[in-house]
Amino acid sequence: xxxxxxxxxxxxxxxxxxxxxxxxxxxxxxxxxxxxxxxxxxxxxxxxxxxxxxxxxxxxxxxxxxxxxxxx
Numbered sequence: 001x002x003x004x005x006x007x008x009x010x011x012x013x014x015x016x017x018x019x020x021x022x023x024x025x026x027x028x029x030x031x032x033x034x035x036x037x038x039x040x041x042x043x044x045x046x047x048x049x050x051x052x053x054x055x056x057x058x059x060x061x062x063x064x065x066x067x068x069x070x071x072x
Contacts, residue, residue: 033058 036058045051 033062036061
């Protein structure tokens with residue numbers, strides 16, 4: 001019975017660590033992409049065409065990253 005309690009405690013602790021790591025990774029990811037968007041805002045594109053071009057660049061970067069993650 002004590003062994004089951006130990007296993008349950010270990011499992012709960014491990015799950016908490018995994019969830020914490022996932023949150024940290026998600027925060028890092030969001031900060032990275034937000035920085036790219038903030039750069040576009042700071043640039044103050046002069047027209048819709050230049051804004052679309054910058055958004056397309058970010059979209060392409062995201063697409064490339066997704067492909068790399070799916071491969072590895």
